[in-house]
Amino acid sequence: MSDAFQGREGKPRRRGPRWPILATAAALSLAGCMAPGGGFDGEEGCRPQLTSFNAAGDAFLGNARRDPSGLLPLGTVPTNFGRSAETLDAELRQENAELDALQIAFDALLYCRWIEARLVRAELAAGRIARPVAESRMAALRSRLQRDLTRAQAVLDSLEQRASAREAALEAAAPGTREATRRARAETGATRRVVAAATVPLRLRPEAAAPEIGRVPAGQAVTVRPAQSGFALVEGQGGLRGYAPTGAFQIAERTARAVAGGGPLRQLAATNIARRDNFAESLGLAREAAVSGFELAS
Structure with missing residues (x-):
């Protein structure tokens, strides 16, 4: 295809250079690989999981895309x-x-971060990588995890701010909700001391796997x-902490308790607190x- 075209006077004119357009397209393509804060992380091994987590957090941090009508950001909680x-x-x-x-x-x-760490240790033990390499990779993993935890804390702060902002409206719409949810939170958060009859494995999340x-x-x-x-949060001496099946200690599972006489709105508030x-x-x-x-x- 010729780079020239006919102007209004019939004289040929040159098209402008195409490289700015190509450069812009390339930059947009690379943007999907940029780590939060603008840094390019070409060694990110949990990209799909990180993308999902960032997208889920956007619903609470106000970074979601606008829908075609422009009325509400896609995936944003009102x-x-x-x-x-x-x-x-x-x-x-x-x-x-959205919380689910x-x-x-x-x-x-x-889980992906944890598997990455296990892989580094396994490769070091097998002699496939030198210790300096393993230390460098583990340091990079810790840095990525801290970035993840910082974002998670920002999402949690936003959640608590939202809950505080709507508390008065909930109380007005369903009087007694504030006290009922406070009581339900105290009851579901009750702890007790037990003694392990046998060795009990503790897990990172309340899941068998x-x-x-x-x-x-x-x-x-x-x-x-x-x-x-079906799990319990276990805490012991020396900073011991993790999840174990409730059957190991024979305790009841935590659920969002129904608030008597409060109707569905109170129940929704209780399930929101539990989440x-x-x-x-x-x-x-x-x-x-x-x-x-x-x-x-x-």
């Missing part, structure tokens, strides 16, 4: 908490769904608190696991 019970009901349901997606994405990213991050020796006293999915608490728990445990789980054996 913040217009009016006094209408129907409006609050719809908005809490959407936020709960956020938790799943965060769990998947943590989650990485093991520690063990409770037989005969050791620990504090347990009902969690989710936020679960995310906060997983963030706290990930911070602790980052200390010991991303180091090389001496």
Whole structure:
């Protein structure tokens, strides 16, 4: 194809250079590989999980794309908490769904990071990489994990701000919700002391397939608190912390308790609190696991 075209006077004119357009397209393509903050991370091994987690967090941090109509960012949880019970009901349901997606994405990213760390240790033990290389890779992993945890904390802060902002509207739409949810939170967060009858593995997340991050020796006293999915959050001496099946200690599972006489809005508020608490728990445990789980054996 010729680079010339006919002008209005019939004289040939030259097209402008194409390289600015190509350069712009290339820059846009590379933007999807940029780490938060603008740094290019060509060694990111958990790109799909990181992309999912960032997208889920955008719903609460206000970074989602606008929809074609321009009315509401795609995937963004509404913040217009009016006094209408129907409006609050719809908005809490959407936020709960977004919280489920956020938790799943965060769990998947943590698991991927943990597997990466295990792989570095395994390659070092097998003599496939030198220790300086392993130390460099593990340091990069810790840096990525800290970036993930910083973003997770920002999302959690936003969640708490949203909850605080809508508290008055919830109370007006369903009087007694504030006290009922406070009481439900206290009841579901109750802890008790138990003694492990046998050695109990502790896991990073309340899932049977989650990485093991520690063990409770037989005969050791620990504090347990009902969690989710049939697991309990276990805490012991020396900073020991993780999840174990409730059957190991015979305690009840934590669930969002129904609030008598409060109707569906109160129940939605209780389930929202349970989801936020679960995310906060997983963030706290990930911070602790980052200390010991991303180091090389001496």
